[in-house]
Amino acid sequence: MDLQKLIKQTEERNPGQPLYNQAVREVLETICDFVNEHPKYDHYKIVERLLEPERIVKFKVTWVDDKGEIQVNRGYRVQHNMAIGPYKGGLRFHPTVTEDTMKFLAFEQTFKNSLTTLPMGGGKGGSDFDPKGKSEGEVMRFCQSFMTELQKYIGPDTDVPAGDIGVGGREIGFMYGQYKRLRGEHVGVLTGKGLEWGGSLIRPEATGFGAVYFLEGMLAAKKDTLKGKRCIISGFGNVAWGTALKLAELGANLVAISGPDGYIIDEEGISTPEKIAYMDELNATRNNVVAPFAEKFASAKFIPGKKVWEVPCEIAMTCAIQNELNGDDAKALIANNVKYVVEVSNMGCTAEAVAELQKAGISFAPGKAANAGGVATSGLEMTQNAAHLGWTAAEVDAKLHGIMNSIHDNCVKYGTEANGYINYVKGANIAGFIKVADAMIAQGIAY
Numbered sequence: 001m002d003l004q005k006l007i008k009q010t011e012e013r014n015p016g017q018p019l020y021n022q023a024v025r026e027v028l029e030t031i032c033d034f035v036n037e038h039p040k041y042d043h044y045k046i047v048e049r050l051l052e053p054e055r056i057v058k059f060k061v062t063w064v065d066d067k068g069e070i071q072v073n074r075g076y077r078v079q080h081n082m083a084i085g086p087y088k089g090g091l092r093f094h095p096t097v098t099e100d101t102m103k104f105l106a107f108e109q110t111f112k113n114s115l116t117t118l119p120m121g122g123g124k125g126g127s128d129f130d131p132k133g134k135s136e137g138e139v140m141r142f143c144q145s146f147m148t149e150l151q152k153y154i155g156p157d158t159d160v161p162a163g164d165i166g167v168g169g170r171e172i173g174f175m176y177g178q179y180k181r182l183r184g185e186h187v188g189v190l191t192g193k194g195l196e197w198g199g200s201l202i203r204p205e206a207t208g209f210g211a212v213y214f215l216e217g218m219l220a221a222k223k224d225t226l227k228g229k230r231c232i233i234s235g236f237g238n239v240a241w242g243t244a245l246k247l248a249e250l251g252a253n254l255v256a257i258s259g260p261d262g263y264i265i266d267e268e269g270i271s272t273p274e275k276i277a278y279m280d281e282l283n284a285t286r287n288n289v290v291a292p293f294a295e296k297f298a299s300a301k302f303i304p305g306k307k308v309w310e311v312p313c314e315i316a317m318t319c320a321i322q323n324e325l326n327g328d329d330a331k332a333l334i335a336n337n338v339k340y341v342v343e344v345s346n347m348g349c350t351a352e353a354v355a356e357l358q359k360a361g362i363s364f365a366p367g368k369a370a371n372a373g374g375v376a377t378s379g380l381e382m383t384q385n386a387a388h389l390g391w392t393a394a395e396v397d398a399k400l401h402g403i404m405n406s407i408h409d410n411c412v413k414y415g416t417e418a419n420g421y422i423n424y425v426k427g428a429n430i431a432g433f434i435k436v437a438d439a440m441i442a443q444g445i446a447y
Helices: 003-013 018-037 039-043 046-050 099-115 136-150 169-183 206-221 238-249 273-285 292-296 327-335 351-359 373-387 393-415 424-442
Strands: 055-064 070-081 087-093 121-127 159-162 230-233 253-259 262-266 300-304 315-318 340-343 363-365
Touching: 003 018, 018 039, 018 046, 018 099, 018 351, 018 424, 039 046, 039 424, 046 424, 055 099, 055 136, 070 087, 070 099, 070 136, 070 159, 087 099, 087 169, 087 373, 099 121, 099 373, 099 424, 121 136, 121 159, 136 169, 159 373, 206 238, 206 315, 206 340, 206 363, 206 373, 206 393, 230 238, 238 253, 238 273, 273 292, 292 300, 327 351, 351 363, 363 424, 373 393, 393 424
Parallel strands: 087 121, 087 159, 230 253, 230 315, 315 340, 340 363
Antiparallel strands: 055 070, 070 121, 253 262, 262 300
């Protein structure tokens, strides 16, 4: 495998797609030595094949707003790889959604799903539709139009989308209802469904729960514990809420959360049921600001227009969006003696930030490993749907905890370096690559 040649070819074949090229570079740089030590992967051109999605579907979504005006959005579904199972990955409704965004997320999803050990391939989709400020009727009409087109390409054994940014239980419900009307079948074609009609317990919390379980593994690997650790997280949405819940349950001291308008610092801790519930309430209102938290709780202070990464902490967790923590942010965290940084958002750190953290010897967990709890629990929902049964919250949580422990162990297995430093990025990429690559070899080449 010629690393620089492949990176150059990828950038030339995907111009104007910086996110996809960033994700590819990170993976290639960490698996290069492993691939070159195992010639079979080069012989079967596995890497070159993985760099091309199996299918990209791009479609028009027309809908009518409350004023009777026709609106037009773009919809996407990138089906990246199904060597180990049906395509699996979320749907994102956000103005920043582009083909580049979807390709990078689907690429990452392939490795993330592989790490869970569940039979799921990688995919991602969404639209540049913005649910913010829309009425429920407008959201419903958009979701129905979106699913009218998407349903042609998905199915319980083909592609099983889930929620993501801008797509929660309400949107999943509207889309599932339209799928059922058009197809005349009640099957597990979407995950994140309501509990009354096929959903799984703890799915909304799962991404955050899983990230904290992975963090526990990182701490244990250094003979450290979570209890009492000073933590900060970005975001106040669904992922941040689940993270805050589990941090509080395990005795950590969460002192700061953030939104696009600034951040909240609360030295008394954001750990009471009332405070965490209000995080969820803020997310549900979809007003996209965190400032009201300080108005509700006297112990909290709102810092407008600033990033949360300036707050001194031992543990920092990204829970918002890609590339939200840059090189300067990483340097600020290091200067304030951070010990652990966890990507709970997908590719939450820039390449420069990751390099700074690793150079400083900080334990850093990449999103494809740390945030796999969400898709793992979606996989568990698929299993429950296929078997026509439901597990208790304790059963799902126990299975999730076991999956995250397994992911951590594999990262340690393939990422431990000669000096004892655990390179979780390298470990996650190699472990995820092996399962997909071996399945591709076993299934042969289509002539």
